Amino acid sequence: MTTNATASPHGDYIAYMKSGYLLKQSIRRREPTTQSACKLPLDAKVSTLKWSADGSQILINHDRGLQVVDSKHRSSRVFLKNGTGGLGRVVTADFIGNEHLLVVWEFGKAKLWHMNSGKAVDLPDFKTMCDGQTWQVRPGNRSPPLFAVLSRIGAEDHLSLHFPSLRQPPPPSKLPTIDAQSISWSPDGRWLAVLDVPTASQSLHIYTPDGHLFRSYPSAKEAELGLGIKSIAWSADGRVLALTKFDGLVELLNTKTFTRIAMIEHSTTIYQHDVEKEYRAPVWQEAVSASNERSYTPQQQPFSPPLSKAKAGSEPQDLGVAEICFSCDDSYLATRDCRMLNTVWIWNMATLGAHAVLIQHSNVRRLKWHPTRPDTLMVDCAEGFAHIWNVSSREPPLPIPTGGLAKAKLTWLEGPTEAKPIIMVTEPSRFHLLYPEGQDELSDPISRRPSADESEQYDEGNSEDSLFQVLSGRKPLPPKTQPSYTQMVDLEMEGEDDLDGGLDDTFREKRKAVQQVPMEVDPLDDSEIF
Template sequence: MDTSTGIGAPLALTLSDDGLFATHISGKDLLLYSNPASENKKLHVARNKETVVKTVRFSPTRDLTRPSIERRLLVASDSRISVWQLDQLQLFAEIENLEPGTLNTEFGAYENEILVFHAWHTKMAIHSLDTGHSSMIKSPKFSHHLGFGYRPQTRQFAILLKPESSDLLTIHEPQSYSLINRVVLPTFDAQGLKWSPDGRWIAVWDAASSGTKVLIFTADGQLFRTYTGPSEVDESFDLGVKLIEWSPAGNVRASDILAIGKVNGNIDLLRTRTFSCSTTLSHVFPSDQSSAKIWRERYTSALGDAEYAEATSSSAFNMSPECLGPPRGVQIMTFSSDGTMLATVDTARYNVVWIWSLNGTPRLLSALVHEQPVRQLAWHPSTQQLLINAISNNLPTIRWWSPNDYPVIVQVPTQRSESGKYEVKWLVGSENDSAFWFASAEEYVVGYLSELDDKVAFEVLNAVTSQGYGGHTGSIS
């Protein structure tokens, strides 16, 4: 996450992708928190050279089961990039005299590579901290994560370019970034690319105005398939693609499904053997009440306490207002860690979480209807547990779902955000594998859900405020 901060700004914490590190900047103080859910938690403080910071990023964890000891932290201002070693929080390297107007700065394939996207998308610079050398790729189409990506394991680099009128896809060797292939895309306005988690495929999707158009390339850039939607659908009613998502590479180390989220709210599921549509999911409440469990959020007190109650399709439908204006379409799609479930949110009913079972014939397993829009969904990294983060204008709460238990709504003992917007992130590899972050702009708490006397409570392990670790102890039910 990016954070803009300065003297007197509220706490804005940046989390590592595994949740085991967090950092924020207060004036020129750089504060690093490690092992937040452990009794051996640590707080390191170092002096940063800049007071106004544009970007803060952790180097990614490539293998979440074996975190690298070379984890690093990138802190970028308009004129300088500082790279810090996380062990003891020591300055490792600096890149100075940046051109003004930098669009994005982040780590490359490795901890010793820095990507810098220059103003007006003129070029992307790759800086090697090992050699001190830099290389360039001209005319990147985007500076965000949908415009480029690294192949899992082997780290070949794919990027969308827009040098003139045509979209280009180029693929480059790791480290040297020498060209492997250059493809002129048959797209009107390519919107992004994604590698499959098994590294076999690259998917590129076109603008919604072009109708459904997803290009499937092999890892070396050869066009394998062009998907234009189910054959039985009238193209005149095709509103195009909103987003795509690959299923994870499971025990067989293959990504079996490519989910195509459409502007009309449907989701086409493509089996990766043929990349033809096997099933289309529609965000419609079932007429057969026995086919899916529908849960409706309801408030149980004037203080904002809430719970889930089982509901009928008709009552859930009446509680779910249609979206009155653009943009329409699938807003969130996220697979469970084993790829057997898919959780989705559609902007037509932005307060509903739809959970689909993909074992055998795909079917709606459950739907959870809320009072407010759903902001975020987070599957547990190894088990079938889903955290649901909805905008809450009352007390800060987290919603939890599992296929084997009743869903619950639990208050979190943190400062109430006036906007009602919070963030959640699971911790990976911590001593408590059910721990997660729950964050507002002013405070981040780490904890887990526990059950005592048939009541579920949020047990706080640690809290981070602008003063460091501390805050709460105990739990709130």
């Protein structure tokens, strides 16, 4: 039984838990599945697995604590014990760079651990009660990394910008918000957006990377009657900021002056009366037969998509725009409206007009653009099918059976631009890979490349009796680049036999290193690292 499968940042490996062990499986190379030397208790409940940004480490979050495993050497690097659980469960834990670990407990306690020294910096008044993301690392390969954190001191919101190398957190800056809901860096790292509750007169605040307020939106002159901003989405190049509204509108802002470029509206009736018939956006509607065969038929304008509910709801999640996402090169924008959850709108960002409309048989659960192909969109309706559509073509989407449960999670895997697309189908107890266009030929491991002389000497394909020549002594054995399966099993068993003693020695050595520097101890904190 496998659980918590997750792909590496570059899409080369998949890490998953099986029988208490962490396993790593290669996707694009002929490599055996590797197993970590450490084992969790069988009754430990693993909640999440996370890779570091460079793919060198894997974080295991379970009910007993946190564990960081070196993905290359398969050894445990850090173990953070949750103690008696006096701080509550761990709400979130993630890597900050390659040397630091951010841990947040449910009662507002947060610490930034240095994994080499075991020292921690307290992040007081960390905000946990909000709808969106309360912290985020600034994008880009910057060293040291900079991350922004929302905090709540009394009845006021504050913003802090941290460098992990600092032993003391910098003083926070007060925000002009009522109850900040999320923060979001632009992909180029030039701007930091802070989103307030929609009832605020100015619910969006734009900050520079040094923490200075640049612009609040909307201004007093731009204020209009409406239900406020629901969420935000940056374009891939950071030049456009999309605001979704509770009234079903989408505002597009340029990120130089943060003024409006265009307004997108989801109409209940699709009719481009001012566009010639041959240039109108196609409308494709999915039909399902009694034998579960799926097909798409074009619809003529005017056309009214079916409503998701006979009566509109009053809850915030039932109002406005349900989802919005840019393609990887910002050529297209895909949106959904809460009134028509089975309808997908595709907008052309060059013309700021409708490109196409897809009407699915069931409500859409998630839209996923391919990470490197700007014209490939996956529509997930939680029906056991992945609807793959080439946006630039005039053909309808192609429904592909996933071979998994209806509620299985579908995600694209990262990879080279020239590589064929791969979809990871994840279920609670297993996972598998789906290849919509077929599988690329697996490459050999790059751990060691033989020289030209070695390649000629040990090229087994040049002779049909190469094995006979080796056995008869006429030809030497080819160089070994990897241990055999039996040797790997023996090494793993030896690692298990020496596990207890090795941990005791490591524990004593780490304790000595930590005790050399006097540290102020929080009497309410009973967590331990190492």
